Amino acid sequence: MGSKPTIRILRNMARSGGTLIGKCIGCMDSVVMLSEVHPKNLKVTNPMKQAFEWFGLISEKDLARWKRAGMPSALQFLTICHMRAHDRGDTLVLRDWSHLDYIGVPFVEPGYGFELGGLLCDAFEVVQFSTTRHPIDQYLSLRSFAWLKDRLTVGGYLRGCAEFARYASEHGFVRYEDFVSNPDGELEKICKALQIEFDPSYASRWHTYTTITGDNLNAGGRASDEQRIQPMPRKPIDDDLLREFRESEDYAVSCGLLGYEL
16 A cells, blocks of 8 residues: 655644745745635635636536535545646645634634644645744734624633644744745745745745735735735734733743744
């Protein structure tokens, strides 16, 4: 019996720079990236539509057959995408929708695990890597989402951060802050971890790469229309909120594991 095929997954929390990093990797030669994939919800980010309209991994015949016989499972769908990318000489990378595992709001209750990896691990050798961002900056950016207003609690958010930090610290990660200061060097680390070839020509293409989810100027991001990768100043945080963070054990755990200042 032969060894299992390898599937590659990049994990990141919402508003942690994952779209920017995803654009840099997705535009690399021979890489195909499906964005924000999670077994619990294939409708919001619609990876099947991505596979059909953006990358040609799904055909009109597939859609017609599924309309008659029923839609494939998430595992079946991703297996088809992997095989077809491989057959044409491309490497499929899945950008995990880790928000559903660790925050969940407003879609699901978080399970604090790696559900996509669990779905795929019997059929594939799962190679994964994570990117992170300082919990305060990530939270301040998350608050710009109208659909999170009055639903995201600081306590719930910080618990998810701590659980994700535990996973990332055990399995390998790159910090967004280090990436924006040294894009080539940090991207090479990510590519090595994911077992894909680093393509330096990404630097001239990433800002025109549009086949990715999350690249929405109306979603509160500040870098969607940028053409340079560079550090951005922190948004101001009021004293009461900062105090609430610093009184949280989960915040201390997250910063300690990921090497951030409190």
